[in-house]
Amino acid sequence: MTTPSTSPLVRLRSAAFGYADRPVVSGVDLDVSAGEVVALLGPNGSGKSTLVRGILGLADRHAGEVELFGTPLDRFDEHTRIGYVPQRHSLSASVRATVTEIVEVGRLPHRPWWRPSSREDHAIVREAVADVGLGDRAHEEVASLSGGQQRRVLIARALAGRPEMLVMDEPTAGVDRTSQEALAVVLRRLADRGTSMVVVTHELEALEGLVTRIVCLDTGHVDFDGSPAAYAEHLVRHAVGSGHHHAHEDSPRHGHVIGAAPLDPTPREVVP
Ligand SMILES: Nc1ncnc2c1ncn2[C@@H]1O[C@H](COP(=O)(O)OP(=O)(O)OP(=O)(O)O)[C@@H](O)[C@H]1O
Numbered sequence: 001m002t003t004p005s006t007s008p009l010v011r012l013r014s015a016a017f018g019y020a021d022r023p024v025v026s027g028v029d030l031d032v033s034a035g036e037v038v039a040l041l042g043p044n045g046s047g048k049s050t051l052v053r054g055i056l057g058l059a060d061r062h063a064g065e066v067e068l069f070g071t072p073l074d075r076f077d078e079h080t081r082i083g084y085v086p087q088r089h090s091l092s093a094s095v096r097a098t099v100t101e102i103v104e105v106g107r108l109p110h111r112p113w114w115r116p117s118s119r120e121d122h123a124i125v126r127e128a129v130a131d132v133g134l135g136d137r138a139h140e141e142v143a144s145l146s147g148g149q150q151r152r153v154l155i156a157r158a159l160a161g162r163p164e165m166l167v168m169d170e171p172t173a174g175v176d177r178t179s180q181e182a183l184a185v186v187l188r189r190l191a192d193r194g195t196s197m198v199v200v201t202h203e204l205e206a207l208e209g210l211v212t213r214i215v216c217l218d219t220g221h222v223d224f225d226g227s228p229a230a231y232a233e234h235l236v237r238h239a240v241g242s243g244h245h246h247a248h249e250d251s252p253r254h255g256h257v258i259g260a261a262p263l264d265p266t267p268r269e270v271v272p
Pocket residue numbers: 019022024042043044045046047048049050051087
């Protein structure tokens with residue numbers, strides 16, 4: 001399948017997603033271009049996971065258009081171009097496999113099922129394991145790792161697929177500090193390599209300096225889409241408009257900084 005090189009990686013037009021007859025997000029227009037690092041923010045339940053799941057064809061599309069790499073979603077079959085790390089997913093305690101064995105799964109879509117791993121596959125897997133800071137645990141059973149380390153294994157599995165775009169749903173939520181720091185290093189390296197990313201997060205700090213664009217969802221609608229600098233201004237405007245300015249400053253959750261302005265990852269509703 002040929003893909004025009006100028007196409008955005010993701011293109012949504014008036015897109016609506018949900019589950020069966022339950023609408024969750026609607027009216028979404030979004031283009032994600034190569035090299036962008038998009039943070040998707042919003043309060044709990046605003047539909048962030050549903051939006052990324054919809055983009056990947058994992059939630060139902062109720063309306064609108066979705067294209068991936070210039071191809072309508074229902075005809076898109078180049079799944080190796082996208083890596084996905086789902087939300088709060090760790091490995092079951094009953095999984096009996098080593099870190100390397102799990103990460104090798106990320107290479108499977110790249111070769112016919114009957115062909116064994118090549119030397120290159122092994123090298124890519126080793127690199128992905130090292131990238132997430134688990135090189136010294138490569139041959140340990142995943143069941144013996146912490147939850148944060150298991151998430152790093154899942155991220156390494158996505159990296160081993162060498163995707164052009166990585167979609168991550170709260171990669172740092174509930175993980176230990178070492179894992180968070182390891183992840184920040186990985187994301188920086190990926191951004192330097194030009195990997196595009198869409199990251200659902202409540203923790204902008206972990207992405208500081210990487211994010212090129214912020215998209216905010218509120219109750220199923222995009223209520224902000226712009227640069228980190230524009231987002232900072234948007235927050236200040238809303239905080240002043242709503243009279244919540246001081247409350248924001250006082251809260252430790254709102255200490256995120258991109259550039260010079262304080263950021264709140266879950267902006268409040270605008271009070272006219
Ligand atoms: N599989 C599902 N079936 C039905 N409804 C669902 C399903 N998954 C999520 N929902 C509903 O969709 C709405 C949005 O959920 P979603 O997980 O997309 O929000 P979110 O912004 O990612 O929230 P959080 O920050 O808590 O992860 C919620 O009301 C949720 O109950």
